Amino acid sequence: MQNDLVSIITPSYNSEKFIAKTIESIINQTCENWEMIIVDDCSPDNSNEIIENYMQKEKRIKLIKLKKNSGPAIARNMAIEQAKGRFIAFLDADDIWLPEKLEKQLLFMKENDLSFTYSAYRLIDEEDNDLGVFIPPVLADYSSLLKTNFIGCLTAIYDTNKIGKMYMPNILKRQDYGLWLKILKQIKSTKGITEPLAIYRIRKNSVSSNKLKAAMYQWKIYREVEKLNIFQSMYYFMNYAYYGLKKY
Known part of the structure; x- marks a missing residue:
């Protein structure tokens, strides 16, 4: 059914090394009712050529090219704006979905009435x-x-029928985390699946691999996005540090 269409949001910048695997993982989904919206953020490499080759064979893939380098928040929000699907899902240009990801997660959402x-x-x-x-x-x-942000961007899906279209805050990093917090403020609580349905690629220079940078952006989320006072921010930041040590 068209009203169960899934719009997959993929920002792309210099992704020529991994974008083919990312696209293949979408094409190989057991759930076939999807559109993939890739937003290129002025990549100087050959990633657009690879994407356009796939588009010739697969009409469900769309490419939007930004006129100036704007960062992943604007790229993702542009794709959300253009999305026609009931469900909004996220997959970055270097990550991968396992073949039954969409099928299993959509069934889980419907059976448990989750947005x-x-x-x-x-x-x-x-x-x-x-x-x-x-x-x-x-x-x-x-x-x-x-x-602690335990929701991986590559695993998140929300239902626009239940909560409307929701956009990421326009910040340089951690914009996905900002969106999850915005959604949870609205819906109060939700459930996740403990079975791995996706594959996250850790890059050498990524924020997740640089603990000091990650901590700095976490603090910005508390103070600048969520507008928590200094005491609330310190309380949650201590928890963030504790869970970070425990995780790694």
Whole structure:
């Protein structure tokens, strides 16, 4: 059914090394009712050529080219704006979905009457070496997510029929985290799937691999996006540090 269409949001910048695997993982989904909206953020490499080759064979893939380099928040929000689907899902241009990801997650959402869900995911490095599995808590609410962001962007799906279209805050990093907090403020709580349904690639220079940078952006979320006072921010930041040490 068209009203169950899934719009997959993919920002792309210099992604020529991995974008083919990302697209293939969408084409190989057992759920076929999807559109993939890739937004190129002025890539100087050959990633657009690779994407356009896939578009010739696969009409469900769309490419939007930004006129100036604007960052992933604007790229993702542009795709959300253009999305025709009931469900909004996210997959970055270097990550991968397992074949039954959409089918299993949509069934889980419908059976449990959920407007927003997430799942566990596997981790790999740039050479596809296995780095283990991240299993998030089953339950998520605003307060628990402030302590630590356990929702991987590549696993998140929300239902526009239930909560409308929601956009990411226009910040340089952690904009996905800002969106999850915004959604959880509205819906109060949700559930996730503990089975890994996606594969997250850790890049050498990514924010997630640079702990100091990640901590700085976490603080900005508390103070500038969520507008928490200094005491609330310190409380949640101590929790963030604790969970960060525990995770790694």
